[in-house]
Amino acid sequence: MSTSKATQLLASEVQTRGDLLRREGYLVRKQLGAKPPPCASMKDLLEKLDAGLTRFADTGLRDDELPVNTWHWTDNMPHSEEVLARLVSACVNQRSVQIQYVGMQRGDAGHWLRIVPLSLDKMGDQWRLAAQDLEKEGAVRTYVLARILAAEHDDQPIPRKFVRASPGDSQKREAVRLNPGLTDVQRRVLARELRIKDGYVTLPARCWHEFMIRFADGQRSDNIAWPPLLSS
Structure with missing residues (x-):
């Protein structure tokens, strides 16, 4: 962008947002005591970073000003792009598919x-496919994308009595107790971190089981081969 163009844009912004910005010679500064708009708040910044929006155009901060690192524990792709393409196509066209x-x-x-795909869900660091299992009367299940080996077109007709579920998920609200061994400060920060309101946690129903395993004393079935890694 040319210097003249940038100067014109700044002048326009100062004129439009006089409640927030002021000119001091060649400089543009924030008005004393002015509150930033929601799009310039720290909450908005963190939400953008959490969504992977780290470019200067998204945050207004250069890499040398605010270095941001994103670490992924998992590879979320199915075993081929063709598999993902068929899953996406089945979801878009509301058709069944075999996986x-x-x-x-x-x-x-x-x-x-x-299955009949409903939506793509991101749970923590992991992408999943929410779908209805046609062999189990349309029960909604979630399938980890990286564990889908193959996907084939399904030529069989969907049962007449089949009712497509909502792509969203019902909310589950349950009471929780914080560990009595926590200090008062620990209790406060964890209550905020885990979004505990008046002793309750509210989450989409299909997130609940893993939330309890990660943060509470929820138990996995003995029939599950978990954890996959063992310390040496």
């Missing part, structure tokens, strides 16, 4: 399922 999926049940070597 070969490897679950974490002991001895699972991959099995085929007939």
Whole structure:
């Protein structure tokens, strides 16, 4: 951008946002006591960073001003782009598809399922496919994308009585107790971090089980081969 163009843009912004900005010679400064708009708040900044929006155009901060690192524990892609393309196509066109999926049940070597994809869900660092299992009366399940080995077009008709579920998820609200061994300060910061309101946590229903395993004393089934890694 040329210097003259940038100067024109700054002048226009000062004129438009006189409640927020003021000119001091060649400089543009914030008005004393002015509150930044929501789009310039620290909450908005963190939400953008959390969504992976780290460019200067998104944050207004250069890499040398605010270095941002994102670490991924997992590779979320299915075993080929063709698999993902078929899943996306089935979801967009509201059609059924057959997938070969490897679950974490002991001895699972991959099995085929007939499903109707509903949505892509991101849970923590992991992408999943929410879908209805046609072999289990349309029950809604979630499937980790990286564990889908194959996807094939499904030529079988969807049952007449099939009712497509909502792509969203119902909210589950349950009472929780903080560990009595926590200090008062620990209790305060964790209550805020885990969004505990008046002793309750509210989450989408399909997130609840793993939330309890990660932060509470929820138990996995003995039939699940977990954890996958063992310390040496």
